[in-house]
Amino acid sequence: MDKIKIGFAPTRRNLFSADAAIEYANLTRTKLTKLNIDFVDITEINADGLIYDDAGVEAAAAKFKAADIDGLFIANENFGTEYAVARLAKNLDVPVLLWGPKDERPAADGSRLRDTQCGLFAIGKVLRRFKVKFTYLQNCDIDSPQFERGMQDFVRVCNVVKTFRNTRILQVGPRPFDFWTTMVNEGELLEKFNIQLSPVPIGEITSEIKRVKAEETDKVQTTVEWFKTNTEVQISDKDLEMVAALKVALKNKVEFYGCNAGAIQCWTELQDEIGILPYASLSLLQDEGIPFTCETDIHGAISELLVEAANLGQDRAIFADVNCRHPDNPNGELLQHLGVFAYSTADNKPILPQRHFVFDYPGSVAFEALKGEYTLCRFDGDNGDYSLLMGTGKGIEGPYNQGTYLYLEFANLNRLEFKLVEGPYIHHVAAIRKNVVPILYESTKYLGIKPDFFDPIEEDVKAYLRGE
Missing domain, CATH: 3.40.275.10 (L-fucose Isomerase; Chain A, domain 2)
Structure with a gap:
């Protein structure tokens, strides 16, 4: 897996909790490291280290291109900003993995922090509008076997695509x-x-x-x-x-x-x-x-x-x-x-x-x-x-x-x-x-x-x- 480099693009939407999105983005970073995934991060592009506007898209795209990534991992840490990650994916022309962590239980007053799954539905539709092919990893807990297998399988997919395109x-x-x-x-x-x-x-x-x-x-x-x-x-x-x-x-x-x-x-x-x-x-x-x-x-x-x-x-x-x-x-x-x-x-x-x-x-x-x-x-x-x-x-x-x-x-x-x-x-x-x-x-x-x-x-x- 050390030959495949993944661009990590966590995203959030302003309507939902930025703090919760930042927390889950950091949890995702930790998990990728534990799985020995070689990834390029964007923590320096803004105060949150998340994609949610055009400035972040441009900065992330420039960094990912310079790093010559082999795949893009869109992590929907709350509802996410669908147009931003779609623009980013369209700009890079690499395999795309879309995932978001399972939403937590609503608070006692009935409020919710993230609505991640709903945002995944939106991002999937907009990626299609942009004619971006993508792989979907089910909405699951970050420590689940499904997440680990899905990430490792995506690395393999990227390896197939990289090999084919450079034959x-x-x-x-x-x-x-x-x-x-x-x-x-x-x-x-x-x-x-x-x-x-x-x-x-x-x-x-x-x-x-x-x-x-x-x-x-x-x-x-x-x-x-x-x-x-x-x-x-x-x-x-x-x-x-x-x-x-x-x-x-x-x-x-x-x-x-x-x-x-x-x-x-x-x-x-x-x-x-x-x-x-x-x-x-x-x-x-x-x-x-x-x-x-x-x-x-x-x-x-x-x-x-x-x-x-x-x-x-x-x-x-x-x-x-x-x-x-x-x-x-x-x-x-x-x-x-x-x-x-x-x-x-x-x-x-x-x-x-x-x-x-x-x-x-x-x-x-x-x-x-x-x-x-x-x-x-x-x-x-x-x-x-x-x-x-x-x-x-x-x-x-x-x-x-x-x-x-x-x-x-x-x-x-x-x-x-x-x-x-x-x-x-x-x-x-x-x-x-x-x-x-x-x-x-x-x-x-x-x-x-x-x-x-x-x-x-x-x-x-x-x-x-x-x-x-």
Whole structure:
């Protein structure tokens, strides 16, 4: 959470008790600190440290922009000044969280100090008038589990939005000719979402491999030793050195072009050039927080970034083909690849085998992934429309497979199958061992893409977001 910075904007209205609003704003500040939320405060903008007029809006906006906040937290400490916080939110273009503390019991004479809930109704309406997307955290006590969960979830939402809006993908080679499924519209990705591609030819990577083998031998050798320590190496020393050199070369190019993910034409020109498959190298990049997909699947790389961002990078993703039905379980499905599962997802010591039955080259990876509940995610689109498919599956036992693999059981496999066939999705998905569906769902309102589910769980997700 230390990477996400939240602008704290408490508000009040003059008609109600200023002292009570100040008291609750200070209580909110204390709670945010206890929750380790990195927030930017506005205590110096006026005597109250609260938003209620244009001068406060201008001062707060200037401070928040200078701090480059990732999200705005509007805390309605009494009825609040709806036009002021709406102007502030409109000026910042970041995800917005709206909340107010539950009102206390009326005084003995029947008077009330704050009327916070009523003000929340007003602010929500005015934010809509300003066309400001916002997340609502239910009107609850500041020490309630709902408040803590809602704040932490909002940080995750901000992380997804920040990641999406700052994505640049290293594209190594064009898509393989046979993979028409992975074609993308580079111009649309830039125009709609500010997602940038950095295309480089395979020759640029092979030249970098030659350079690192000559000039960065320490990095290559460190990577070789990592493989010897953390995997069962069944390939030759020469091939292992190439696996390590490819990993170092790709990471260098990611850093050189300022990218946060990559996609590579993994076959067959690469094998003609360097004699190995890239998957062992890609799996290590995955483990280091650089999602790197095969078959030049740009949308797949975006999917990985989103699903990892939803859990603040605490779990690494697998990138998999949704491949074939379980031979015995009617709702079981095989997720597999020649690699591209982060090594930290392995349930047994990973193997670097001499070959895989699909390609007679070294450089693949073999292990079964850890079981558990997984979130599946696929960002995709065609004909100008983009959406995010999401849902969950549970790890189950299944027959042995070569490569990296995992069997998942779904509530109804037919629903997933029809989604992948009828589109706009393909057979590639990103997945992590954590249920982050509500975070992804809430994020889509800020990303400008349609949320989509392969199971009818939208009402359950909404209930979670209501704190139920």
